[in-house]
Amino acid sequence: MDNRERILAIVRKVSDKTIAPDPDQSLFDSGFLDSFALPDMVGELEREFGIKIPDSDLHPRKFESIARIQTYLESRM
Amino acid sequence: MAAIKAFGAYLPSRVVTNSELAARLDCESGWILDVSGIEERRYADPSESVASMGVAAAQQCLDHAGITAADVGMILVSSGSSERRFPGPASAIAHALNIDGVPAIDLPIASAGGLFGMAIAATLCAVHGNVLVIASEKMSPVAMREPMERGVAPLFGDGAGACLIGSETGPAGIIDSVLHSDGAFAEDLRLDFDAPLAMNGRSVILQASRKLPSAIGELLEKNGRTAQSVRVFLVHQANQNLMDRVAKALDVEAGRFYSNIRRTGNTSSASMLIAAAEWWSDPGPAAGDLICFAAFGAGFHWGALLAS
Numbered sequence: 500m501d502n503r504e505r506i507l508a509i510v511r512k513v514s515d516k517t518i519a520p521d522p523d524q525s526l527f528d529s530g531f532l533d534s535f536a537l538p539d540m541v542g543e544l545e546r547e548f549g550i551k552i553p554d555s556d557l558h559p560r561k562f563e564s565i566a567r568i569q570t571y572l573e574s575r576m
Numbered sequence: 577m578a579a580i581k582a583f584g585a586y587l588p589s590r591v592v593t594n595s596e597l598a599a600r601l602d603c604e605s606g607w608i609l610d611v612s613g614i615e616e617r618r619y620a621d622p623s624e625s626v627a628s629m630g631v632a633a634a635q636q637c638l639d640h641a642g643i644t645a646a647d648v649g650m651i652l653v654s655s656g657s658s659e660r661r662f663p664g665p666a667s668a669i670a671h672a673l674n675i676d677g678v679p680a681i682d683l684p685i686a687s688a689g690g691l692f693g694m695a696i697a698a699t700l701c702a703v704h705g706n707v708l709v710i711a712s713e714k715m716s717p718v719a720m721r722e723p724m725e726r727g728v729a730p731l732f733g734d735g736a737g738a739c740l741i742g743s744e745t746g747p748a749g750i751i752d753s754v755l756h757s758d759g760a761f762a763e764d765l766r767l768d769f770d771a772p773l774a775m776n777g778r779s780v781i782l783q784a785s786r787k788l789p790s791a792i793g794e795l796l797e798k799n800g801r802t803a804q805s806v807r808v809f810l811v812h813q814a815n816q817n818l819m820d821r822v823a824k825a826l827d828v829e830a831g832r833f834y835s836n837i838r839r840t841g842n843t844s845s846a847s848m849l850i851a852a853a854e855w856w857s858d859p860g861p862a863a864g865d866l867i868c869f870a871a872f873g874a875g876f877h878w879g880a881l882l883a884s
Binding site for chain 1: 758760776777778779780781782783785786787817818821
């Protein structure tokens with residue numbers, strides 16, 4: 500799986516949805532994530548990609564869409 | 577060692593149910609319960625103020641401790657909702673308790689203010705004797721400000737809590753505390769003068785979900801204890817879903833986190849002391865119990881305090 504597919508799998512898991520959001524679609528506005536699913540997703544991303552995301556990087560807008568998540572994670576890899 | 581001598585609390589008599597708010601917010605009362613764990617909250621009467629509620633909680637705390645206000649050497653008052661810029665409610669509360677001349681210090685920290693007050697009192701009581709920590713909040717004018725927001729208005733309630741800390745022995749000795757602040761997120765939860773409460777709920781939940789377990793874990797590890805050895809967690813009553821998440825992160829059952837948020841809503845800095853006052857009355861501490869206090873809120877400010 501490439502990085503985007505790995506992120507998608509996590510979003511599907513924490514949102515409990517089988518459909519996939521568009522890469523630039525807001526995960527919040529489209530109902531994939533709420534305030535409490537967001538920390539779950541961040542934890543899953545850390546485990547999947549083997550990184551520790553510092554609290555100072557935990558701005559919800561960094562995790563707004565699949566594309567933004569991918570950009571952020573690849574900047575850390 | 578500093579010791580917790582007693583707690584006290586005051587809740588206004590007016591009960592405001594989710595049904596009453598749901599009608600004004602164009603939402604379902606069940607939705608409010610689902611997203612927050614809150615079923616009802618108390619609103620102060622227009623004649624009640626941050627100071628008057630603080631005095632009521634302080635008096636109950638002194639009664640529980642079996643002392644009078646004359647035995648208090650300092651008061652610390654936390655409030656994020658005081659009615660004016662200055663002076664804060666501390667001097668008014670001291671005056672109402674008839675202890676003018678005693679240093680009365682305001683802590684305008686909001687949610688974590690009760691915890692910060694306890695930690696500061698634990699240090700200052702060696703110099704000042706009994707330190708009375710009070711947290712009082714009148715959040716209803718903030719919550720009811722038009723236009724009311726569905727994500728903000730149902731969360732908050734009014735009330736006050738108090739805790740007496742002294743340098744002599746008491747029912748629970750304060751072992752240690754950790755306090756942290758990070759102004760990088762100051763804009764994400766703030767109450768400007770003559771403005772509605774601004775809250776980036778996603779940021780608040782995301783940061784609190786990480787920082788609360790982290791602070792509690794840091795404190796426990798520093799003192800060679802484990803979360804499983806804590807009898808009760810008395811924490812800021814911000815949101816039931818958040819408390820459940822913190823319990824899960826610490827790998828303890830959610831029931832170990834005392835909760836009254838269903839009945840009181842989020843009373844900001846007062847909430848932890850109100851919850852502690854209730855738990856202290858029933859069931860209350862037994863010999864050897866490890867008790868962990870924790871709070872997170874605007875600033876961001878957060879931390880934890882351990883007592884036994």
